[in-house]
Amino acid sequence: MPGISGGKNYHHGDLRNALIGAAVDLASEGGPERVVLREAARRVGVSPTAAYRHFDGRGELLRTVRGHARARLAEAMERAAAREPGADDPALAAERRLAALCRGYVGFAVDHPGLYRAAFGTVRPAAGEPPAGAPVPPEPEIRAFTLLRETLEALDRSGGRRSAAGAAAWSAVHGLSLLLLEGPLRRLPARRRDDVVETTLAMVVSGARAR
Amino acid sequence: MPGISGGKNYHHGDLRNALIGAAVDLASEGGPERVVLREAARRVGVSPTAAYRHFDGRGELLRTVRGHARARLAEAMERAAAREPGADDPALAAERRLAALCRGYVGFAVDHPGLYRAAFGTVRPAAGEPPAGAPVPPEPEIRAFTLLRETLEALDRSGGRRSAAGAAAWSAVHGLSLLLLEGPLRRLPARRRDDVVETTLAMVVSGARAR
DNA sequence: GCTGGAATGTTCATGCGGTCAACATCGGGC
């Protein structure tokens, strides 16, 4: 293996991870559409086709980035929830946790727009890329969603349609994030943005309560 | 002008509209990323660069498609609301209208995925396309949003933070649509999908009530 | 140690998209 004295000429030594790192950076900078195989290779200092030894093509690279981005989102949500003070009433605690998770979600989206978009946007074929023929593999667990669903379950006495409620909450934060990031709510001043975020969270919590 | 006896050889006669039509078709078939200048020109039977006489480039073509898509979405919402029976209680009527509008919104997204995505996705630069330097022009009125906001106002006695509530409702339906179309809720069976839609609508309505 | 196959990179070539500059054609006003 390449030691400290850079013996890494022809063979890079850890190209796969290096490419992933570059691709994540690209996504951070400009979202999934900026994740371009050639540029990632360029940044790592390797020829474009080298990437094909480690990835099936741009699509797989992008999917890998998406996994990273989703993991980071979930971490951000958990951090936000951890900062939230508890409560004696378990229902109240669950409500607070729900709101905190949602705030963490939208906060991550706003702070890391490119990563967030990479996390949930469809992998769009780039120009010159064939229209994708392979059947899309099933989605692995998405921690961000699980966090929401579990908290809703804690809030739920009746036990009905839990997963649908989770999806509803998710819809709200996802839609809000996208409207703020790349939708018509872009360029909303920060003050009004907070308004919208809090109003949406109130809607989510009231929906969870009303169930 | 080109008469009935096809005198439209070198000069098309209505190329701009023809291109828009082709582009809308493309968006319907495969979403905004499929709206490709060369293909639109090909379908119209004209050389790629001819489009530049009528559009600033791919970006403007796509923006035009977006306008069409948004208009169609609003029409679908209004049709859905028109089908909804009224009610004596104006508040109840407003609630029903709100739910119907939302249902129309998500229904349009599900029925016309490509158009819906074209309506609200950011105009992403395609490969080979310069990274866009001009400042994005402000968004014109978006009728879909106005419909939601107005209905929420009718539901609103206190007169507070109306626009934020509209954005919250919009967030929910937008997020839901995208999760269903290109997000992890894709391939949800129709039965469960309806569940999620109704649960989300309940959340929206309960949020509007709780205000 | 030495060596030959497997890994890992490189070069070259193809095809698709966006866009520009230079040239061709048409239609209508004068």
Added chain:
DNA sequence: GCCCGATGTTGACCGCATGAACATTCCAGC
């Protein structure tokens, strides 16, 4: 009738994804 501006066409350049053929390196097995 003629000329100009609007509208199309050709040809070229650049970036991207991807595949085939070739080069280099590493390491397992001797």
